[in-house]
Amino acid sequence: MTGQPMSSWIRAGLAAAATSIFLAAVGLIERFRDLNLVGEEVTFAGLVMAVVPFGVGYVLARPRIERGERREVPLPRAALVGAVAGIAAGLGFGAAAVAVDAFGVDRVRAVFLNVTEGLIELVTFGLPPVAGAGVLAVMSGALGALGGAYRRSPERWRRPLGTAVVAVLVLGFLQRIVPIALDQLNLERDWLYSRRTGGLTWPGAALAAVVAVLASVVKARLAERWRDLADRGGSEGAEPFGGLRLRTALFVAGLIGVAALPQVVGSVVSEVLGTVMVFALLGLGLNIVVGYAGLLDLGYVFFFATGAYTLALLTGATLNTFTGQAEPALSAELGFYLAIPIVIALAAATGLLIGAPVLRLRGDYLALVTLGLGEMVTVLVKSPWLTPLVGGPNGMRNVTDAALFGFGFRSPQHFYYLGLAFVLLALVVSHRLAASRIGRAWTAMREDEQIADAMGVNVVRYKLLAFAMGGAIGSLGGALFAVKIGSLTPASFEVIVSIQVLGLVILGGLGSLPGVVVGALVLVGLPGLLREFEEYRFLAYGAALVGIMALRPQGLVPNVRRMRELREEERAQDAWARASIAQEREDEEEYEEPPVEPAGGELRP
Amino acid sequence: MSVPLDAAAPAATADRRPVLELRGVSTHYGLVSVLRDVDMEIFPGEMVCLLGGNASGKTTTLRTILGYVQPSEGQVLLDGEVISGLPTVEIVRRGVSMVPENRRLFGSMTVRENLLLGAYLRTDRAAVEADLERVLETFPRVRERLGQKAGTLSGGEQQMVAMGRALMADPKVLLMDEPSMGLAPVLVEQVFEIIRSIRALGRTIFIVEQNANMALSIADRGYVIQTGQVVLADTAENLLRNPLMREAYLGEL
Numbered sequence: 001m002t003g004q005p006m007s008s009w010i011r012a013g014l015a016a017a018a019t020s021i022f023l024a025a026v027g028l029i030e031r032f033r034d035l036n037l038v039g040e041e042v043t044f045a046g047l048v049m050a051v052v053p054f055g056v057g058y059v060l061a062r063p064r065i066e067r068g069e070r071r072e073v074p075l076p077r078a079a080l081v082g083a084v085a086g087i088a089a090g091l092g093f094g095a096a097a098v099a100v101d102a103f104g105v106d107r108v109r110a111v112f113l114n115v116t117e118g119l120i121e122l123v124t125f126g127l128p129p130v131a132g133a134g135v136l137a138v139m140s141g142a143l144g145a146l147g148g149a150y151r152r153s154p155e156r157w158r159r160p161l162g163t164a165v166v167a168v169l170v171l172g173f174l175q176r177i178v179p180i181a182l183d184q185l186n187l188e189r190d191w192l193y194s195r196r197t198g199g200l201t202w203p204g205a206a207l208a209a210v211v212a213v214l215a216s217v218v219k220a221r222l223a224e225r226w227r228d229l230a231d232r233g234g235s236e237g238a239e240p241f242g243g244l245r246l247r248t249a250l251f252v253a254g255l256i257g258v259a260a261l262p263q264v265v266g267s268v269v270s271e272v273l274g275t276v277m278v279f280a281l282l283g284l285g286l287n288i289v290v291g292y293a294g295l296l297d298l299g300y301v302f303f304f305a306t307g308a309y310t311l312a313l314l315t316g317a318t319l320n321t322f323t324g325q326a327e328p329a330l331s332a333e334l335g336f337y338l339a340i341p342i343v344i345a346l347a348a349a350t351g352l353l354i355g356a357p358v359l360r361l362r363g364d365y366l367a368l369v370t371l372g373l374g375e376m377v378t379v380l381v382k383s384p385w386l387t388p389l390v391g392g393p394n395g396m397r398n399v400t401d402a403a404l405f406g407f408g409f410r411s412p413q414h415f416y417y418l419g420l421a422f423v424l425l426a427l428v429v430s431h432r433l434a435a436s437r438i439g440r441a442w443t444a445m446r447e448d449e450q451i452a453d454a455m456g457v458n459v460v461r462y463k464l465l466a467f468a469m470g471g472a473i474g475s476l477g478g479a480l481f482a483v484k485i486g487s488l489t490p491a492s493f494e495v496i497v498s499i500q501v502l503g504l505v506i507l508g509g510l511g512s513l514p515g516v517v518v519g520a521l522v523l524v525g526l527p528g529l530l531r532e533f534e535e536y537r538f539l540a541y542g543a544a545l546v547g548i549m550a551l552r553p554q555g556l557v558p559n560v561r562r563m564r565e566l567r568e569e570e571r572a573q574d575a576w577a578r579a580s581i582a583q584e585r586e587d588e589e590e591y592e593e594p595p596v597e598p599a600g601g602e603l604r605p
Numbered sequence: 606m607s608v609p610l611d612a613a614a615p616a617a618t619a620d621r622r623p624v625l626e627l628r629g630v631s632t633h634y635g636l637v638s639v640l641r642d643v644d645m646e647i648f649p650g651e652m653v654c655l656l657g658g659n660a661s662g663k664t665t666t667l668r669t670i671l672g673y674v675q676p677s678e679g680q681v682l683l684d685g686e687v688i689s690g691l692p693t694v695e696i697v698r699r700g701v702s703m704v705p706e707n708r709r710l711f712g713s714m715t716v717r718e719n720l721l722l723g724a725y726l727r728t729d730r731a732a733v734e735a736d737l738e739r740v741l742e743t744f745p746r747v748r749e750r751l752g753q754k755a756g757t758l759s760g761g762e763q764q765m766v767a768m769g770r771a772l773m774a775d776p777k778v779l780l781m782d783e784p785s786m787g788l789a790p791v792l793v794e795q796v797f798e799i800i801r802s803i804r805a806l807g808r809t810i811f812i813v814e815q816n817a818n819m820a821l822s823i824a825d826r827g828y829v830i831q832t833g834q835v836v837l838a839d840t841a842e843n844l845l846r847n848p849l850m851r852e853a854y855l856g857e858l
Contacts, residue, residue: 437725444722447711454671454705456697456726456774 006084009060013085013144016056017092023048024093024123027114028536033122035532036199037172045122047169053089053140057082057147078148086144087137093123094133101129160216167212168205175199177269177529184266258420262413271412272528277419278481279524282501283508283516284426285474290502291511291559292439293466294446296367298498299354299374303471305381305493306350307343307478309390312488314339315400319391320487325398329388336402336483343479344472351471355464362449374495381490395489399482415484422480423517426473430513433469442466500524503541507548509555518557622685624649624809625670625701625778630679630689632662632669639665641833642679647778652810654820654841656854657830663813664706666830667780670811671703672696684777698726700777706786708767712756716747716766719755723773733773740769743802760788761795768799772808779803781812785819797823817854821845829854 023029032044061078064071073081097120100108108115124132150158171178175198182189192204200208262270282304289297316333318325334342358369380386382393390396401408402418409418433439441462444452453459482488504523508515523544527537548555623646632640640662647653657663668674670681672693681689688696702723710719720740724733741748744765750758755766764784771779784800785793797819804810804823814820821827821841829837829850837850844850 440718440722441725443714444711444725447713448709450673451705451709451711452722453673453693454697454703455722455770456694457722458692458694 009081009084010088012056012060013053013088014092016052016085016089017096020049020052020089020093021096023052024119025112025114026536026539030114030116030119030122032532033118036194036197037169037175038200038205039194039202040197040199042172042199049123050143053086053143054147054150056085056089057144057149058151059147060085061148061151073148073152075149075152078152079145080148082144082146082148083141084144086147087141089144090137090140091133093140094136097123097136098129098133156220159220160213163216164209164212168200168208171205171208172200173530176531177265180268181264181266185264262416267412269529270416272525274412274415274419274484275528276520276525277416277423278477278484279501279504280423280517280520281419281426281477281480282474282497283504283520284423284430284513285470285472285477286501287470287505287511287513287516288430288433288473289466289470290505292434292442292446293463293470294442295463295466296363297370297467297470298367298502299370299372299377299495300470300474300501301374301377301493301495301497302354303347303350303474304478304481304497305377306347306471307475308482308488308493309381309396309478310343310346310475311336311339311479311482312396312399313389314342317396317399317482317488319388319396320394321391322394328390328396336400337404339400340476340479343475347471347475347478348468350475351467351469352464354471355467359460359463371495371498374498377493377495378490381493390488393490395487397487399486399488401486402483409483410486415480418483419480422476426476427513427517429473434511434513438462438465500541503545507545507556509558511559512555512557515555515557515559519555522556621648623647623682624684625811626682626685627666627670628680628682630666630669630676630681632665632674633677634665634674639833640669640676643830643833643835645828645835645838647809647811649809650807651826652804652812652824654817654824654827655811655813655830656815656817656820656827656844658815658854661830662833663830664782665833667703667782667811667813670696670780671701694726697774700774701780702771702774702776702778703780703782704767704771704784706782708760708763710755710758710763710766710770712754714755715752716755716758717751719766720747720769720773723770724775727775732775736773736775739806740772743772743806744769744799761792764788764792764796765799768803772803772806777809779808779810781810781814783813783815785814785816793819817850 029045029048032048035044036042037044037047057078060081061073063073100115101120101124105115105117105120120129123136125135126132127135150161153161171192175193179189179193182192190201192200192207194201262273265273282300285303286297286300289295289300313328313331314334315336316331317328319328332339354370354373358366361369381390384392386392401410403409407414409415441452441457444455444457445459445462449459481492485492500523504519505516506519507523508517508519523541527534527540533540625645625647627643627645630640630643631638643662643666645653645655645666655663655666665674669676669689672688672691672695676689679689680687683696683699683701686699688699688701691699711722714722720737721733724736727733741751746762747765747769750762750766755763758766768781768784771781781800784796788796793816800810800812801823812820812824817827821844824841826838826840827844828835829844837844837847839847
């Protein structure tokens with residue numbers, strides 16, 4: 001029997017136990033024991049405790065590639081593997097609880113603040129610790145077996161089931177958001193969300209699950225039909241049932257959906273979407289610098305600040321003082337739409353200014369120097385030297401609301417449209433750039449600067465251009481941010497913004513435009529929606545980045561060029577392996593023939 | 606050395622003006638002197654090779670011609686105009702292009718994109734298309750690979766693309782930096798076959814090579830450089846017969 005030995009299952013189980021202990025120690029279990037997702041039975045704490053053993057079973061039962069063949073783990077074995085790992089996970093976790101209890105919760109708590117009596121009680125189900133640990137191990141084993149079995153269940157069951165569970169959980173997590181949206185739409189909400197527990201009601205959850213299952217089944221059917229029709233349509237790529245019309249319809253529907261979104265989801269979600277837009281703009285700008293031109297810039301917040309403060313100054317914002325407000329030392333009273341071109345021009349100039357001294361630097365050195373520049377932003381803004389201009393630590397207020405024909409954009413639902421317009425603009429510009437001569441020059445430069453130079457690509461000019469273009473788009477993010485919140489303080493321009501933006505660009509997939517949008521939605525949108533977990537934001541953030549880098553280094557929505565590259569590398573490797581085998585055989589035959597004309601034979605004196 | 610340096614210019618081409626000329630070029634890396642008073646001439650349609658051992662200044666000669674480093678003394682001339690001191694981009698624009706050591710293609714770009722990058726500075730689209738066609742005629746195997754990533758090609762194919770990329774600039778002089786470096790003996794044969802086919806196009810080629818035998822077998826003339834100085838300059842035939850050469854570079858034939 002091939003496959004992993006039992007010791008490796010146990011090792012995986014113990015790794016899962018360590019995960020559970022970690023999650024408990026950082027407080028993700030005990031603190032959310034009352035966060036009800038469905039009824040009063042499914043809580044976030046319970047979910048965390050269940051997901052770990054389930055997950056380890058699921059992962060262990062995945063198909064393996066052995067000696068070039070894909071091997072599915074048989075169902076009973078999958079369940080067995082999951083059960084063993086799950087029991088190991090439960091025993092490890094339970095043992096930790098017993099040990100803490102024996103050692104004294106208070107003494108452990110001196111170091112691990114989240115380890116409380118309540119946590120131990122929760123983990124051991126209120127039983128005496130040793131008995132509780134036993135129950136935990138049994139339950140973990142069951143969950144592990146379930147995870148393994150689920151992984152091996154036929155796809156036509158697995159898909160709908162998974163969709164249903166995820167849909168219910170997502171609705172459960174959005175318990176602060178969805179009810180508000182329902183209220184705003186004047187829809188009855190009590191059947192879906194309980195006012196008492198806060199989470200979904202059981203009937204509501206059941207309904208959501210049914211809808212999700214139906215949607216999943218319908219989608220699978222449609223995909224199947226689509227494939228059939230495509231197969232029958234022949235190789236000319238004939239579109240099944242009027243593909244163009246359908247696509248147009250989908251496009252229009254999508255457009256209407258995007259346009260109507262803020263009205264549907266209400267002001268809380270619109271507010272989050274507005275922040276997503278600001279970060280998407282920053283991401284699109286940084287994507288030019290890092291994704292296209294390959295210059296690792298960690299000081300990107302510089303442009304965010306430039307955009308925000310120049311817009312504020314150009315449109316007549318005032319300084320906050322202890323006594324009230326004051327005029328900045330230098331300001332203008334332009335309208336937003338007149339000021340924007342100036343902001344862009346100034347940011348591009350700033351890009352040149354920052355780019356020029358770091359032109360000769362590469363990779364790590366460039367990153368380090370730009371990080372320093374990023375740190376300078378808050379120092380500069382807070383400095384007494386710039387205080388008369390930007391208000392120092394007190395900041396500015398009364399930034400324009402970018403009113404267009406008397407229609408202001410300060411409210412979240414209105415801001416959404418302003419942001420959308422600018423993001424679309426930046427998307428179009430980025431898209432056109434990538435396909436242009438400039439884009440090709442950047443790609444060449446990113447891959448091999450010296451050879452690009454030898455091909456006649458003016459490396460200095462294109463580096464500066466990348467800084468200028470990236471800076472200009474990023475400054476739009478800053479300007480919109482200023483409009484959105486109406487006031488500015490140095491705290492908004494810490495260097496962490498650079499890291500966040502870089503994170504979303506990498507998460508989405510370097511050089512990929514849809515990637516930037518998805519990255520912004522995931523890294524900015526999700527934390528905005530899940531405010532309960534605010535404290536764990538950077539933990540989740542780090543985990544997401546590590547996970548992405550380990551499991552999907554090309555990003556969530558990779559750039560076509562890189563995706564093509566990865567795929568073709570695989571294909572090339574296969575082809576290479578086949579070819580080299582063939583070559584070897586050929587060579588063996590060839591060597592029996594006399595060699596063709598010795599190299600340099602005519603040189604012999 | 607015993608061989609007179611003025612044998613450098615072959616009689617047959619003495620009346621023509623050189624395309625590329627190095628006049629008393631010295632190059633320093635900081636305080637280290639790498640090239641000392643180097644004189645070289647390459648005439649139109651000629652293939653000239655530069656031979657020398659490790660660290661003798663071969664690559665630096667190419668880097669000086671391309672403007673990666675500036676000569677501390679002397680001048681580089683292209684078609685009688687001084688190009689030393691100009692930025693690399695300008696030198697490339699005026700008609701010098703290079704096939705770099707180890708090929709160095711843009712691996713994630715397609716073969717087609719690689720070839721077109723060679724013509725990056727040209728604006729005459731129709732002529733570029735025509736040249737692309739000519740390159741593909743010269744290297745039929747490259748045509749099959751046009752849409753493929755350059756990084757996925759075999760070593761020999763990559764060399765063809767690298768040469769094609771340099772040809773796409775329609776250069777007055779084609780510089781080649783150690784084209785046989787790091788290739789298996791069978792492939793070395795192949796590469797020199799490629800160079801021969803480029804020669805047949807009537808290109809002016811300046812090639813830096815360690816494989817002296819191979820290089821001299823297809824070149825018109827050769828320069829031998831030692832610790833930054835030209836120590837021998839002669840026709841390829843004479844160099845092959847030169848006892849000093851045979852001892853130092855051609856091995857115990």
